[in-house]
Amino acid sequence: MAHFEKAHSLEEWLDQRLAIKTLRRVLAEEYWIPKNINFLWAMGMVLAFTFGILVVSGIFLLMYYQPNVDLAFDSVNYTIMQEVEFGWLWRHMHAVAASVVFLIIYIHMFTGIYYGSYKKGRELIWISGMLLFVSFSAEAFSGYMLPWGQMSYWAGMVITNLFSLGSLELNGLVEWIRGDYVPGQAFLTRFFMLHVFLLPLVIMALIGLHFGTLRIPHVNNQDGEEIDFDEEAKKYLAGKTKEAKVIRFANDFLSKDMFVVSIFLIFYFYLVFWHFDFAMDPINFDPADGLKTPPHIYPEWYFLWSYEILRPFPKDPGLVAFGFAQVIFFLLPFLDKSPNVAPASRRGIFAVWFWVLLLDMIVLTVMGKLPPQGIYSTIGLVAAVVFIALWILLPFITKKEKAV
Amino acid sequence: MADSSRRDFMGKVFGGWAALGGLGALYAAKKTWDPLPSVKAAGFTKVDLSAAEPNVLNVEKWRGKPIFILKKTPEMVAKQSEEETARDVVVGKDHFLVCIGLCTHLGCIPAYRPDRHDFKCACHGGEFDVSGINTLPPPPSPMVIPPFKIEGTTIVLGEEGPEYKKMKEAGVIA
Numbered sequence: 001m002a003h004f005e006k007a008h009s010l011e012e013w014l015d016q017r018l019a020i021k022t023l024r025r026v027l028a029e030e031y032w033i034p035k036n037i038n039f040l041w042a043m044g045m046v047l048a049f050t051f052g053i054l055v056v057s058g059i060f061l062l063m064y065y066q067p068n069v070d071l072a073f074d075s076v077n078y079t080i081m082q083e084v085e086f087g088w089l090w091r092h093m094h095a096v097a098a099s100v101v102f103l104i105i106y107i108h109m110f111t112g113i114y115y116g117s118y119k120k121g122r123e124l125i126w127i128s129g130m131l132l133f134v135s136f137s138a139e140a141f142s143g144y145m146l147p148w149g150q151m152s153y154w155a156g157m158v159i160t161n162l163f164s165l166g167s168l169e170l171n172g173l174v175e176w177i178r179g180d181y182v183p184g185q186a187f188l189t190r191f192f193m194l195h196v197f198l199l200p201l202v203i204m205a206l207i208g209l210h211f212g213t214l215r216i217p218h219v220n221n222q223d224g225e226e227i228d229f230d231e232e233a234k235k236y237l238a239g240k241t242k243e244a245k246v247i248r249f250a251n252d253f254l255s256k257d258m259f260v261v262s263i264f265l266i267f268y269f270y271l272v273f274w275h276f277d278f279a280m281d282p283i284n285f286d287p288a289d290g291l292k293t294p295p296h297i298y299p300e301w302y303f304l305w306s307y308e309i310l311r312p313f314p315k316d317p318g319l320v321a322f323g324f325a326q327v328i329f330f331l332l333p334f335l336d337k338s339p340n341v342a343p344a345s346r347r348g349i350f351a352v353w354f355w356v357l358l359l360d361m362i363v364l365t366v367m368g369k370l371p372p373q374g375i376y377s378t379i380g381l382v383a384a385v386v387f388i389a390l391w392i393l394l395p396f397i398t399k400k401e402k403a404v
Numbered sequence: 405m406a407d408s409s410r411r412d413f414m415g416k417v418f419g420g421w422a423a424l425g426g427l428g429a430l431y432a433a434k435k436t437w438d439p440l441p442s443v444k445a446a447g448f449t450k451v452d453l454s455a456a457e458p459n460v461l462n463v464e465k466w467r468g469k470p471i472f473i474l475k476k477t478p479e480m481v482a483k484q485s486e487e488e489t490a491r492d493v494v495v496g497k498d499h500f501l502v503c504i505g506l507c508t509h510l511g512c513i514p515a516y517r518p519d520r521h522d523f524k525c526a527c528h529g530g531e532f533d534v535s536g537i538n539t540l541p542p543p544p545s546p547m548v549i550p551p552f553k554i555e556g557t558t559i560v561l562g563e564e565g566p567e568y569k570k571m572k573e574a575g576v577i578a
Binding site for chain 2 (some may be wrong): 154297
């Protein structure tokens with residue numbers, strides 16, 4: 001057994017048993033962050049914070065929610081909203097955070113693409129981040145089912161139908177996933193379990209992995225400069241803090257992180273108190289009805305772009321295009337053949353590629369919300385083709401790129 | 405040497421045993437997700453067709469899904485192609501459309517337009533004719549005819565009667 005001495009403080013007592021000083025040093029004080037990074041690098045902390053809000057508000061909602069097809073709708077729209085004191089607050093916080101978290105994820109993703117933060121050495125940061133995106137998507141979708149309104153029911157119907165895989169007609173698989181011929185009790189309880197237990201657990205594990213992937217390659221910086229972190233850390237520890245290109249994560253960079261988080265929270269609570277309805281679909285305030293389809297079925301805004309890639313094509317090609325859109329971002333580190341780690345603005349034609357992709361996804365989002373008729377269908381089709389073409393072009397564009 | 409090979413052997417035996425247990429657990433998990441017996445048992449619905457009005461769409465519920473039952477007028481029947489007539493459920497002299505009222509694209513419910521004798525799915529714009537055959541994409545196939553059995557003027561949904569089997573043999577039902 002290790003040697004223990006009489007401790008003179010709680011910290012010392014814990015340190016002898018838990019090595020908390022070493023932990024603090026490794027995780028916070030001597031975790032080095034480059035100096036030249038802007039507010040966009042604080043989005044990770046904003047996301048961690050928002051996830052915390054989702055967990056806490058979710059726990060409060062869970063205390064009155066009833067995962068039963070006959071009771072779910074009223075337990076949300078009557079009990080939580082009308083009877084439970086401050087129930088409305090938790091619900092609006094949960095709904096707004098669920099929507100806003102995707103806005104921040106997209107900003108986080110596009111920051112990574114713009115600055116090349118997925119390049120050699122940082123592939124796992126990108127891939128674990130994309131896994132997080134996928135699990136957040138599943139978490140959002142399963143949560144959307146729980147109020148058991150019309151959109152919940154029909155979104156559940158449409159999305160589970162995708163698993164029949166078009167002309168393969170795997171209806172047995174769809175019924176197995178639902179546990180019923182249509183979304184019913186088995187379906188609701190299943191998605192309830194996924195939403196409140198399994199997926200949050202997966203997300204927490206992936207957040208741990210995502211942080212872990214950062215530890216060795218370290219975070220990228222605004223200029224894509226390759227920093228010798230050991231060398232710079234030595235300078236910092238020797239007291240030459242001005243000369244060093246790095247600072248401590250805690251509490252130095254963390255203070256900037258928390259500043260951005262607090263600005264974000266002003267925006268977030270403004271939405272929670274005054275514009276909570278943007279995160280709520282009016283159709284979902286009708287109870288689920290298996291015999292009546294809403295005139296337009298569309299997902300929440302953050303899924304619209306991939307939904308619009310599915311929509312303009314016939315059934316099977318649509319599914320293939322949809323599948324393509326889901327997985328292609330994972331391959332970004334391998335499709336970008338350029339050796340440059342630099343902001344898009346210095347990478348020539350890649351900058352065009354970046355902005356066209358961003359604009360195209362905004363166009364897809366807008367078209368996904370509009371009814372699929374006339375000119376909207378045509379614009380949607382063109383935007384979907386452009387999306388696919390951009391990804392096919394990427395290796396060719398980046399292969400020709402000159403070193404900067 | 406002897407020692408390590410003995411350990412290898414034990415490792416393999418343990419691995420095999422664990423794999424067997426794992427397969428058993430997977431089988432149990434698969435079965436747990438299957439529809440419950442009560443869900444399957446509720447899968448039969450009886451509908452009396454004698455009161456049906458021509459060109460008025462009746463929507464019944466079977467296995468949670470909407471079932472379209474539409475009595476066709478003699479004019480509608482006269483205008484039909486052979487392919488369309490093959491899909492009719494005939495009770496006495498009356499021709500009926502009987503199908504699961506879900507668009508075969510992504511499962512929304514198309515609306516009946518009595519003046520145009522067709523179905524329109526508002527979600528993605530698909531259209532079906534009065535026999536449930538897809539006439540405008542994206543739906544890739546006709547609306548599905550559920551298993552049925554005719555008992556006098558009553559139709560039993562969920563059971564395969566001789567008329568249904570005949571349709572199946574004729575290739576009307578995939």
